[in-house]
Amino acid sequence: MALDRTDPTTGRPAVVVPEAPLPPLPRSLWKSREVREAVRNQSPGAVVAVARRAHGLRQGELGSLAGFSQSAISRLESGSNISYDLRVLRPLQRLLGIPAHLLGLSDNTLPMDAADVTRLAPGFADLLNGVVGVDVDTLVALTSAAVYGGSSGSGGAIADDALSWLRSLRRIINDAHNWRSSRALLPIARGMYDFIEVLRRSARGEQRRELLVIAATYAEFLGWMHDEIGDPRGAIQWTTRALEQGQAADDRDVVAYSYVRMSQLAEADGDVDRVVGLVRAACREQALGPMVRALAFRQEARALSVAGDEASCMDRLDAARTEFERVSPRTDDEYWIGYCATAEHFDMERAASWLQLGKPTRAIEVYRDVQDRVWRQLCTWEQGVHIAKLAHAHAMAGEQEHAMSLAYEALDNARVTKSSLVLRELGKLGKWEGAPDVAELVREIR
DSSP: OEEEEEOTTTSSEEEEEOSSOSSOOOHHHHTSHHHHHHHHTTOHHHHHHHHHHHTTOOHHHHHHHHTOOHHHHHHHHTTOGGGGOHHHHHHHHHHHTOOGGGGTOOTTSEEEEHHHHHHHOGGGTTTOOSEEEEOHHHHHHHHHHHHTTTOSSSSSOOOTTHHHHHHHHHHHHHHHTTTSOHHHHHHHHHHHHHHHHHHHHHOOHHHHHHHHHHHHHHHHHHHHHHHHTTOHHHHHHHHHHHHHHHHHHTOHHHHHHHHHHHHHHHHTTTOHHHHHHHHHHHHHOSSOOHHHHHHHHHHHHHHHHHTTOHHHHHHHHHHHHHHHHTOOOOOSOOOOTTTTOOHHHHHHHHHHHHHHTTOHHHHHHHHHHHHHHHGGGSOHHHHHHHHHHHHHHHHHTTOHHHHHHHHHHHHHHHHHHOOHHHHHHHGGGGGGGGOHHHHHHHHHHO
């Protein structure tokens, strides 16, 4: 225990504050719907409220432990400005044992479940609980030790489960994008890519080929993140590298998906022929898995909608959904292309295609159905993109007031996520494109 927070009227310590946090809460709490909703809504006070209740504390009791008044805790939990004050959040985070990233307090670390960290470093098993933030240097050091079976330094034999772990880590980084911005995750992904490249150069045979494939999946994600932060040159550079490494490994799924991503990047240039040509290169690849074929068909449908070919577009969307339904469920925790895709993602692509084809009413109908079912399960940036598309649909349908309301909601999302993909969609709103606050936000992000 430690004395803290002097009472200004007496000069004496006002409260006794534990040096250690309260007993750890179950890991499942941090993955609960209530916490996820609070994080998506950028409401740290709501996360604090969940943790307080889980510890069985009243607001006044928490205030006494942390050295704050009951009214301060009440104002924090209700979302007042105090809930964004680091001087308040940091001691509460430590006291309640809240994973820092859930309160936005550790932007440059990778949120990892303690079980994943102890898989890398079993010696930490008794020290960790819940979700912890790991910086890039620590992550690479722990991964290196795990890959080489706990030996210090590189050059030894690679552990039997090393490749499986590298694929699992790729999925962990991908999942972290629900909580972290691309700017925060770029150093993490780049550090791991560089580490895998060192492994690859010293490997031989099938192990070298598998490391090529793993490196390509990290390169593809780096390209995606560069696209999201508004860096088209970096996006195409990394996506091209993913394509080249997929070709070197003769992995047709990686090659095809790289073409899909290059087609998506070409959309920003407005070159319809290139968009179509690249995705058709993906579709020509042989022996593709059903998920990659579904993603390729979905992108081809998008290209056909840009070209104004409604019948072919809808046929391709139907084919994409059919392929998606052929995907066999997997129970492992490794990354694989399209692992997070859902049936609703294909529904949203249909809505976006109706919008592109100039049929906003059809788009609104599909979006309304998806909103009712899964809207809040989407990543924050993904919500922003589709809110902007929905705003565009209402604008095309002549519902200007509703369109502007949605556009401002998407703009708020862009401010939080710093996603140029959301801004790109907002820029399609015509008159909205010239709005001063949008122009200001573009300058701020870029």
